[in-house]
Amino acid sequence: MSIQRLIFFVLSALFFIGSSVWIKDEISPKWIKYQKEYYKEQAIKVEKEYSAASSAKEKELLGRRLASLKRPVYEVKQILLKGDYSWDKRLNGDKVDRCITCHIDEEKLKEKHPNAKEFPFDIYGCAVCHGGIGRALNEKIAHKGIYYHKRQMEQRLVAAESLFEFWSELANLTPEESDPNQRLGMGDFKKYSITGDKAIYVGSKKCLKCHTGLTSPHVERWLRIKFKTFELVKEAPDYIAGNEGYRKTCLKCHTTGYDETTGRYSEEGVTCEACHGAGEVFSYFMDIGKALEGQKIAKVGTFGTPYNICGPCHHTRNHEMRLKFFQERGADDEWFFPQHTTPYKTGLTEKGDASKSLPKIY
Structure with a gap:
């Protein structure tokens, strides 16, 4: 046999084998195997439920489901x-x-x-x-x-851009709101880590280890005012008298890292992470010597004072419940509004000294 014929024979054989494998995969792709296994497991499960069912209606429903599971349609799902x-x-x-x-x-x-x-x-x-x-x-x-598991997902976090791409993709996939002002951007997903889990709040003590010296004027001002807001809230008569629902509305803005589902929060007061977001990721970069990468993440959504950072709390309507509370008790406007806001006129300022016994609220 000549070399040319041998080469032709080998190539033909390889082509035949490759074509056979391709045809087999097309006729009976691997995903059908997974679907067969799933429907078989479900059928066994429903059969047990059918046997244990007591009412005729329940048996009828399970019977229909069982029939469909025994005659499944294998299809691409997307x-x-x-x-x-x-x-x-x-x-x-x-x-x-x-x-x-x-x-x-x-x-x-x-x-x-x-x-x-x-x-x-x-x-x-x-x-x-x-x-x-x-x-x-x-x-x-x-x-x-x-990335099969969280550890592998975390390993791709080599630079801030990795996280920015992830947040941007989440924003792109999120259905758009009809109101342009309500549409989400990358910064709205800052509370999530690279795994899709909520980022962990590390606490202001970790931030202040470095920033007390690096950004001292800002830190000193914040420590003096915002860090202590919840101390004043706890002394407020309406907070003391309010029920759990009333207090929750206070916790949303006067604590850091408040979780509405659990009612827990990371810290009292408006601390570093209240505006910069949970510090898990950017503090990680700081710890491994990539301070600039951490700084990029900490700045997302905080510069230019965007509405989604400041607006939810710095909104006059948030305190309408307080206005009602003090109006019902004949108190002066002064007890409702903080010093740095312009009081609404309630017409209650001439009702004597009803508010004198109440502590001043800032």
Whole structure:
């Protein structure tokens, strides 16, 4: 046999093998295997529930579900994300995430992702946090550059830009509000770390170790005024008399790191992280000697005094409940408004000394 024929034979054999593998993958892709396993598990689970069911109505519902599980439709499942792919990333067309084609068990996904309530899969997909190529159906291609767990996600945090890209993508994927002033930007996601979890508040003591000397005028002023706001709030008659709901409205602005779901906060008063955000990430950069990277993150959303940082608390309507409280007790305007604001006229200033016994509120 000549060399030319041998080469032709070898190449033909390789082509045949490659084509066979490709055809097999196209006819019976691996994702079908995962879906078969899932539907089989679900069918067994529903069969047990059906056997244990007591009412006829419950049996009927479970029977229908069982029938559909035993005749499943294997199909590509995808989430249509907000935005489009761009040619500069060598992709085009609609932005989709097809991870759920293989990772089909949504209940298990929710168990492993406690933050799914804040970042629902049907809006944000999976690739925004885990990386990889969410559009691919081939497992090897889909998992290219993927971050399987939090430790791997954290390892990509080599510069501030890594976090900025993550925050920007979250902002891009978030559905737009009709009001342009309510639309979210990168800075609105500053409270999240690179893993998608809420960033940890490290406390002002850690910040002040360096900044007492570096930015002393700012620190001295803040320590004298804002750090102590909650001390004054706790002495306020309306806070003392108020119920839990009333006090919560005070905690939102007069503590740092307040979590409405748990009712807990990091520190009393308006401390460093109240404006600069939870310090987990930028303090990490400071600790490893990348102070400039940490500084970039700390500045996000704080310069230019944007509304989303200052507005939620520095809003006159936030104190309407206090106005009502003091009006009902015939108190003077002075007891409702801090010294640095212009009092509204309530017409109660001529009611004698009803407010004299109340401590002054700043």
